[in-house]
Amino acid sequence: MTVLTIDGLSKTFDMHVLGEKQVVGLDDVSFEVDDGEFLAIVGESGSGKSSLLKCIYRTYQPTAGRVVYHDTGGDVDLAACPERDIIALRDDAIGYTSQFLDEIPRVPAVDVVARPLCEQGVPNDEARTTAESLLSRLHLPEELWDAYPATFSGGERQRINLAQAIAPKPRLLLLDEPTSALDPETRAAAIDLLQEYLEDGTTVIGVFHNRDVIEAVADRVVVLADGRVRQVVPIEEYNGEVFA
Numbered sequence: 001m002t003v004l005t006i007d008g009l010s011k012t013f014d015m016h017v018l019g020e021k022q023v024v025g026l027d028d029v030s031f032e033v034d035d036g037e038f039l040a041i042v043g044e045s046g047s048g049k050s051s052l053l054k055c056i057y058r059t060y061q062p063t064a065g066r067v068v069y070h071d072t073g074g075d076v077d078l079a080a081c082p083e084r085d086i087i088a089l090r091d092d093a094i095g096y097t098s099q100f101l102d103e104i105p106r107v108p109a110v111d112v113v114a115r116p117l118c119e120q121g122v123p124n125d126e127a128r129t130t131a132e133s134l135l136s137r138l139h140l141p142e143e144l145w146d147a148y149p150a151t152f153s154g155g156e157r158q159r160i161n162l163a164q165a166i167a168p169k170p171r172l173l174l175l176d177e178p179t180s181a182l183d184p185e186t187r188a189a190a191i192d193l194l195q196e197y198l199e200d201g202t203t204v205i206g207v208f209h210n211r212d213v214i215e216a217v218a219d220r221v222v223v224l225a226d227g228r229v230r231q232v233v234p235i236e237e238y239n240g241e242v243f244a
């Protein structure tokens with residue numbers, strides 16, 4: 001079954017400060033994503049990887065094209081549906097994490113991770129137990145669980161970010177360089193965790209700058225260049241360009 005159909009997706013940015021100049025983020029991007037697959041997005045810096053994830057999550061409003069999420073209850077065009085539908089899907093079905101943690105002042109790390117579960121109605125104790133288990137799996141030292149992430153290092157924040165995105169077990173997980181600041185051991189722990197989620201049926205679209213991560217988990221690779229799809233290939237046929 002297909003989870004997502006991206007069809008003719010384009011995003012241009014109007015740069016008012018540059019005298020109405022337009023910057024192309026994505027240009028006529030089309031591909032499909034199957035249920036339970038891990039799709040890696042690769043490309044040079046500025047090729048449109050983050051813009052693609054943001055258009056799917058609707059942080060960016062696409063300029064043209066469709067992003068059809070195939071829900072059990074019917075198809076939803078994420079590029080055009082009302083904001084309330086997007087918010088409901090984010091609560092329930094689509095997770096996103098970027099390299100940067102959205103600061104929530106004075107909320108301990110464990111509660112930042114537990115929060116999406118509590119919002120789904122999971123009792124607080126149970127949500128905290130799940131959060132602690134994820135933080136432990138991602139090697140966050142226990143003395144930091146009750147500390148505020150505002151003071152954390154980049155790699156520590158990244159672990160909170162990843163744990164928070166995966167805690168509710170979304171059907172579709174969008175990951176924008178979630179392991180870039182992690183040491184190799186913690187990165188390996190994150191890969192193990194993602195592999196378990198994949199086995200449970202989660203679909204992942206991820207941007208990774210480490211070839212080893214892609215080779216460990218990806219089923220297919222989408223190569224972007226200048227906002228366009230250069231190729232979509234099974235991992236066995238991916239020649240590692242971009243990482244050479």
Ligand SMILES: Nc1ncnc2c1ncn2[C@@H]1O[C@H](COP(=O)(O)OP(=O)(O)OP(=O)(O)O)[C@@H](O)[C@H]1O
Pocket residue numbers: 013023024025026043044045046047048049050051052
């Ligand atoms: N909010 C924005 N306003 C204006 N231009 C933007 C915006 N976001 C992205 N762009 C432009 O769109 C193009 C694609 O950017 P994007 O961040 O998607 O690339 P990327 O492949 O994720 O790059 P990197 O690997 O460096 O993170 C770039 O030219 C970028 O300058």
